[in-house]
Amino acid sequence: MRGLWLGLGGLFLGLGLLGVVLPVLPTTPFLLLAAGCFARSSPRLHGWLLAHPLFGPPIRDWEENGAISRKAKRLALGSMAAVLLVSVVAGLSWKVLLAQAVLIAVGGAFILTRPDGRSE
Secondary structure (H helix, E strand, O other): OHHHHHHHHHHHHHHHHHHHHOOOOOOHHHHHHHHHHHHHHOHHHHHHHHHOOOOHHHHHHHHHHOOEOHHHHHHHHHHHHHHHHHHHHOOOOHHHHHHHHHHHHHHHHHHHHOOEOOOO
16 A cells, blocks of 8 residues: 555655646646655655655645645746636637636635645
């Protein structure tokens, strides 16, 4: 089972690192998943992620307090709004727009109800 967690952690870490350079791929959720997987399989890799100067603080905020920084909240909500706007401009069907709007509303509500993390 440890090998499965380690493999998933590596996959999610890779996807998170791709998200740094690809604007359509989120970074933080994949890094949070990687940290969770590494916590179950590799204390060394989990510790490395937590100690990383860029990736560590949001992961620690989440693990310790279930918190998301205000900056991350603004970025996430802005990205969600931009995706919905692009979909409207692209002329997607009302069914697709409705599904997107509902999912974005649920995701946005989750984000907004999390405590604020440490200031950047």
